[in-house]
Amino acid sequence: MKQFIQDLVTKNHYKSTHLLQVLRDVQTRYHFIPEGAITQLTELLNVPRTQIIGVIEFYSFLHLHRQGHYELLISDSITDHMLGKHELMAYLSEKLNVGIGKVREDGLVSLDNTSCSGMCDQGPAGLVNGHALTRLDKSKIDTIAELINQEKPLDEWPTELFAVADNIYKPDLLLNSQFTPGAAIKAVFERGIDATLAQINESGLRGRGGAGFKTAMKWQFCKEEASDQHYVICNADEGEPGTFKDRILLNSYADQVFEGMTVCATIIGATEGYLYLRGEYLHLHEPLLAVLQQRRDAGLLGKNILGQNFDFDIHIHLGAGAYICGEESALIESLEGKAGIPRNRPPYPVTSGYMNKPTVVNNVETFMAAANIAINGGAWFANIGTEKSKGTKILSICGDCAKPGIYEYPFGTTVREILKDCQAEDVFGIQIGGPSGLFISNQELDRKLAFEDLATGGSFIIFNNTRNVLDIVYNFTHFFAHESCGFCTPCRVGTSLLKKQLDKIHDGHGSAGDIVALEELCQLVKNNSHCGLGQTAANPILTTLERYPDLYENQLKNISYEPGFDLDGSLATARRMANRNDAAAHLEQIEDELATHGTTSPGAQA
Amino acid sequence: MSKTITIDGQVVPFEDGQTIMDAATAAGVYIPHLCHHPEYTPHGSCKLCTVKVNGRNCSACTFPALEGQEVLNDTPDLNADRQKITQMLFVEGNHFCPSCEKTGNCQLQGLAYHLNMLDNHFPHFYATRQVDASHPEVMIDHNRCIFCTLCVRASHETDGKDVFGISGRGLNKHLIINSPSGELKDTDISIDDAAVHICPTGAILIKRTGYQIPIGQRIYDHQQIDQVSLAREHHQDEQ
Ligand SMILES: Cc1cc2nc3c(=O)[nH]c(=O)nc-3n(C[C@H](O)[C@H](O)[C@H](O)COP(=O)(O)O)c2cc1C
Ligand code: SF4
Ligand code: FES
Numbered sequence: 138m139k140q141f142i143q144d145l146v147t148k149n150h151y152k153s154t155h156l157l158q159v160l161r162d163v164q165t166r167y168h169f170i171p172e173g174a175i176t177q178l179t180e181l182l183n184v185p186r187t188q189i190i191g192v193i194e195f196y197s198f199l200h201l202h203r204q205g206h207y208e209l210l211i212s213d214s215i216t217d218h219m220l221g222k223h224e225l226m227a228y229l230s231e232k233l234n235v236g237i238g239k240v241r242e243d244g245l246v247s248l249d250n251t252s253c254s255g256m257c258d259q260g261p262a263g264l265v266n267g268h269a270l271t272r273l274d275k276s277k278i279d280t281i282a283e284l285i286n287q288e289k290p291l292d293e294w295p296t297e298l299f300a301v302a303d304n305i306y307k308p309d310l311l312l313n314s315q316f317t318p319g320a321a322i323k324a325v326f327e328r329g330i331d332a333t334l335a336q337i338n339e340s341g342l343r344g345r346g347g348a349g350f351k352t353a354m355k356w357q358f359c360k361e362e363a364s365d366q367h368y369v370i371c372n373a374d375e376g377e378p379g380t381f382k383d384r385i386l387l388n389s390y391a392d393q394v395f396e397g398m399t400v401c402a403t404i405i406g407a408t409e410g411y412l413y414l415r416g417e418y419l420h421l422h423e424p425l426l427a428v429l430q431q432r433r434d435a436g437l438l439g440k441n442i443l444g445q446n447f448d449f450d451i452h453i454h455l456g457a458g459a460y461i462c463g464e465e466s467a468l469i470e471s472l473e474g475k476a477g478i479p480r481n482r483p484p485y486p487v488t489s490g491y492m493n494k495p496t497v498v499n500n501v502e503t504f505m506a507a508a509n510i511a512i513n514g515g516a517w518f519a520n521i522g523t524e525k526s527k528g529t530k531i532l533s534i535c536g537d538c539a540k541p542g543i544y545e546y547p548f549g550t551t552v553r554e555i556l557k558d559c560q561a562e563d564v565f566g567i568q569i570g571g572p573s574g575l576f577i578s579n580q581e582l583d584r585k586l587a588f589e590d591l592a593t594g595g596s597f598i599i600f601n602n603t604r605n606v607l608d609i610v611y612n613f614t615h616f617f618a619h620e621s622c623g624f625c626t627p628c629r630v631g632t633s634l635l636k637k638q639l640d641k642i643h644d645g646h647g648s649a650g651d652i653v654a655l656e657e658l659c660q661l662v663k664n665n666s667h668c669g670l671g672q673t674a675a676n677p678i679l680t681t682l683e684r685y686p687d688l689y690e691n692q693l694k695n696i697s698y699e700p701g702f703d704l705d706g707s708l709a710t711a712r713r714m715a716n717r718n719d720a721a722a723h724l725e726q727i728e729d730e731l732a733t734h735g736t737t738s739p740g741a742q743a
Numbered sequence: 744m745s746k747t748i749t750i751d752g753q754v755v756p757f758e759d760g761q762t763i764m765d766a767a768t769a770a771g772v773y774i775p776h777l778c779h780h781p782e783y784t785p786h787g788s789c790k791l792c793t794v795k796v797n798g799r800n801c802s803a804c805t806f807p808a809l810e811g812q813e814v815l816n817d818t819p820d821l822n823a824d825r826q827k828i829t830q831m832l833f834v835e836g837n838h839f840c841p842s843c844e845k846t847g848n849c850q851l852q853g854l855a856y857h858l859n860m861l862d863n864h865f866p867h868f869y870a871t872r873q874v875d876a877s878h879p880e881v882m883i884d885h886n887r888c889i890f891c892t893l894c895v896r897a898s899h900e901t902d903g904k905d906v907f908g909i910s911g912r913g914l915n916k917h918l919i920i921n922s923p924s925g926e927l928k929d930t931d932i933s934i935d936d937a938a939v940h941i942c943p944t945g946a947i948l949i950k951r952t953g954y955q956i957p958i959g960q961r962i963y964d965h966q967q968i969d970q971v972s973l974a975r976e977h978h979q980d981e982q
Contacts, residue, residue: 176923187908187921194910459912476912481787481805623890623916625788630831633914634865661827664800665790702866 141166142174146181153182154492156192156474160199161416161457165266168247169203188475195476195622197251197458198267198416205240205247207285209233211263211273214253214378215568215612216535216598222261225273226250232282246285252460252616253378254417257535257598258304258542266291267419270298301420303385304542307558310521310529311502312390312545314509319437321396321511325403326445328511334360334404337507339515341527346372346463346500347570347594348669349526352507355497358487360405362495369401369410370472370491370498374456374463376415377571378616379596381533383501385543387414387421390505391428395451397504399438400511401497402449410451411491413468416458425453460620464668465498466490467622478624479668502531502595522548526587534559536568536599546586553582556599563601566684571596572613573673575680576606606688607643610677614639617674628671631662635675647693656682748812750774750794757808764792764804767816768976773969774816775825775854777832777943778891779804781976783900786892789832791825791854826858834865835914837872837886838944844953845945847961851889852944853968868914875920877928880950881939887946888918894947898938906932918946 145162149155156178163174170193179186193199211217211226226237226248235241235248256262259271265281268291277298284294305312325333338353359367371394375383386394398410414422429451432438440448459477461467467477469491490496499507506528510518518528526548532555535541539560546555556564566578570593577584577591584590600609618632638655641647659675659682666672682689705721712718745756748763750772757766762785767774778789787805794803795815803816815821832838832851840846872885890909895918898906906927910919922929932939939947958964962971 172923185905185908185921186923187905187910187919190919191908191910194915195912481785481802483807618913621913623911623913626790626828626831626889629890629913629916630835630865633868634831634834637866661824665793665824665828667787667790667802 138167138171138173139177142177142181146178151181152474153184154472154474156182156184156189157196157457157471158454158474160189160192160196161455164199164457167203168206168208169200191476192474195459196416196456199457203240203244205235205245206288207246208266209246209248209263209281209285210251210254210265211248212252212254212256212260213250213612213616214257214260214262215609216257216379216541217253217260217262218608218612219536219600219604220261225261225275225278228275229278229282232278233285245288251417251458252376252620255375255381255384255415256301257379257381258533259302260535264417264419267416268299269301269417269420271301299420301384301388303389304540305385305389306540306542307544307546309545309547310518311505311509311531312543314393314513316390316393316396316509316512318392318396318432318435319443321393321400321508322403322437322443324512325400326443330404333400333511336515337510340506340510340518341515341522342503342506342510342518343526343588344500345502345506345530345594347377347573347592349588349592352499352503355487355499356401356404358485359495359497362488364495366409366492366494367402367405367407368491368494368496369398369405369407370465370468370496371398371410371412371501371504372463372465372468372498373412373418373501374415374460374468375418375501376460376463376620377573377594377596378613379533379535379568379571379598380594381535382531382543382595384418384421385533386501386505386531387418387425391425392432393505393508394501395428395432395438395504397499397506397508397511398451399442399449400507401499401504403447405495405497407497408448408450410449411472412451412453413462413472414453414455415462416456419455422453422455429453459622460616461622461668461670464670467668468498469496476622478622479670500594523585523587523589525589530586530593531595532586532593532597533595534597534599537561537564537601537604538599548585548587550586551583552577552586552591555586555597556582559599561599561601563603565600565602565604566606567600568596568598568609568613568677569593571598572616572677573669575676576609576684577680578684606681606685607639607692610681611639611643613677614674617670621670621674625665625667625671627662627665628667628674631658631666631671632674634658635662635678639678642689642692645692645694648695649693651693652682652686652689746808746810748808748810748814750814750816751818761808762804763794763796763801763806763808763812763814766808767803768973771973771977772816773973774803775822775857775968776804776972777850777854777889778893780893780896780941783893783896786896789889789891790828793821793824793828795821822858826860827864829855829858829860830862830864832889833860833863834867836870836888843887843945844948845887847956847958847964849945849963850943850968853963853971856963857968870914872917875927876950877926878930878932878950879928880934881927881932882948882950883918883920883927884946884948885918887944889944889946890916890918891943893941893943894918894938897941898932898936901937904931904936904938906930906936906938 240247263270342352343349462477466480471477486496618636623629755770776792792803875883895907
């Protein structure tokens with residue numbers, strides 16, 4: 138192992154910023170991070186062991202304890218559930234003889250849940266040693282179980298298990314564009330750098346990652362910041378459940394994305410850029426590296442690009458299972474090899490980002506749009522869309538519809554139109570923008586896709602009338618509690634309290650005051666949290682409670698108060714130790730006392 | 744003319760580079776806080792210092808003071824939220840004030856009094872946490888840790904040691920110790936370290952010093968945390 142770690146660190150140029158990348162490789166090789174590796178890395182990278190352990194325990198894909206030789210993770214997105222995930226998971230667990238969240242005794246396989254893996258159009262989905270598995274069903278699980286029990290190496294597994302389809306159903310402005318690599322960079326040098334920024338400004342392009350900040354303005358701020366180095370970062374963390382459009386852009390339009398980053402680099406004066414690729418998209422890593430190499434070979438990356446005396450190169454860093462790393466400052470921390478904890482702002486990344494240098498962070502789709510605007514000019518883009526939302530938006534549509542996949546629409550398109558295209562019927566409601574967005578009912582189908590009405594990073598999850606709102610909200614609320622980075626009190630404790638409080642209602646133990654308490658807690662978490670995760674974590678509850686108060690009320694018991702504390706459950710250990718199997722015995726005791734004395738003694742209640 | 748902001752209508756001067764908390768402390772205005780300490784890099788995690796700046800919630804300990812800001816601090820709404828956040832800290836860990844060595848001298852408890860917290864409001868998590876009594880002089884009761892990271896910062900910034908770190912995600916957050924065994928006895932911590940003395944709660948304690956101050960003479964027996972804090976930090980500011 139010593140040699141392996143040494144080689145790894147050498148390959149990573151002894152950079153502590155590569156700690157996460159190094160740990161990913163150690164995990165892949167040993168299926169955990171051995172103590173020896175930690176000690177060795179402490180010395181080689183000159184970082185305290187507390188930081189190394191802090192990183193390992195932060196990311197879902199890194200472990201201090203040995204996982205199976207085959208690490209199986211099944212995606213826990215609501216759409217996976219709608220496609221029968223629960224039953225499949227049970228089948229898988231039985232078939233492989235391994236508990237959920239456990240490692241099989243022989244160490245061959247481990248099984249667990251993972252947050253949405255970005256395959257909602259082809260679920261139920263999963264990951265085996267980081268590689269995406271799609272469209273799982275019982276017969277595929279039989280195959281997988283057999284392959285695992287035969288200890289077949291992954292590269293000998295049938296490729297159809299790993300097939301990932303693009304499923305583009307409605308291309309428009311961007312997805313239809315004819316693109317020649319290098320065209321956007323040439324256009325910049327022909328038109329001039331300032332003139333290009335002016336075109337991007339004229340296009341009205343706003344960030345596609347969700348927040349909708351004006352792209353030209355972000356670039357302008359970063360450009361104006363005096364510094365010896367500027368950085369361009371492409372946010373391909375795509376962790377919002379139900380979002381998978383960046384996966385398609387990186388699979389089939391990578392040149393345009395990289396070119397958009399290069400255009401940005403010319404404008405802000407960067408020589409280095411990073412693509413932060415979510416760990417779940419490991420299958421895209423090699424192909425993307427190949428595209429980068431082609432671009433270097435074609436003189437579109439590296440030194441003296443297109444003979445214009447302009448140097449710029451792009452590196453790819455992989456995430457390791459943490460939704461919060463999509464938040465731009467957490468992403469930067471992660472890129473620096475640390476736990477993904479959002480920074481205090483100000484300063485914003487445009488003034489102090491990666492390595493505390495001025496940094497532009499944009500979404501994959503934003504860069505792709507920018508590349509095309511650099512070629513076609515601002516008006517080409519601004520002519521489409523609404524007053525406040527120019528151009529088109531690429532949606533990842535999933536859930537209850539006949540054709541889940543990728544759709545591109547001019548801003549201003551109504552939900553009704555979108556539902557028609559993807560052939561959704563009997564619609565109950567739609568989650569727009571993922572769990573952090575909002576839930577709209579089937580009474581709101583004339584609302585429009587636009588920053589001023591329904592803003593979305595691309596997630597569009599459809600639910601039909603057979604679905605239960607509380608099940609949906611349950612899934613989303615658990616997601617946030619699982620993904621909270623834990624930095625600030627209101628979100629760390631609050632998202633787990635939200636989970637407790639919602640579970641109480643969902644599981645039928647809620648009583649009169651519980652909805653009021655739930656709503657108060659929602660406001661507390663929303664108003665006091667440090668970053669967007671905590672500030673939106675209560676949205677699933679708030680937006681459904683607003684629309685369907687009766688569905689919540691119906692779940693309540695008809696009594697004034699029911700404790701959230703399960704006394705009988707808590708006595709389970711004591712019963713086991715005392716060799717008793719008389720659950721609820723304390724209740725009989727109370728009844729006995731009531732019968733004899735007409736009252737209960739304090740002892741009987743305790 | 745120096746630059747000014749207002750806090751609850753009171754005009755407060757500030758210098759460039761100061762946070763709202765710095766300016767407030769210097770002017771003798773108390774803003775509740777737990778993770779903030781004037782000697783260390785602001786952290787911004789406990790969120791007790793949340794104030795309204797021109798209508799928006801901001802952490803006073805990290806947010807820069809800027810000319811003309813109108814800050815709301817001591818309002819019923821903000822204090823109600825602060826009380827709830829304090830209650831969150833109480834239910835997250837296991838805090839049994841009456842028997843704790845730090846009782847009467849504890850900032851978490853002092854703040855709870857100050858915010859008129861009368862119950863825990865939220866359901867308890869009953870977290871399973873350890874006690875590290877391995878070191879001859881210093882002990883850690885993880886049940887009482889609130890992840891303010893003051894010990895982490897003090898050990899790094901003042902002691903130059905990195906004895907502590909924070910690990911885990913979400914509710915699994917925990918304090919970790921920089922030694923292969925994970926135990927305090929195997930670190931180079933010393934009883935003179937700033938990190939040993941900085942804990943606002945009873946999580947890091949010096950052995951054989953508990954309960955020595957009689958009830959009635961403890962820090963918060965006769966004074967509220969706002970007075971104590973201002974007296975101490977206002978003074979530190981001037982040094
Ligand atoms: C919890 C959280 C997760 C986020 N995840 C992503 C993401 O996966 N991809 C993304 O582009 N932006 C994400 N964002 C938004 C980014 O912080 C940032 O605004 C965005 O990358 C900026 O790019 P844009 O201006 O091109 O949209 C997330 C924000 C938060 C608060
Ligand atoms: S809001 Fe949540 S995710 Fe964001 S910093 Fe606070 S704990 Fe972390
Ligand atoms: S004192 Fe400001 S967040 Fe803790």
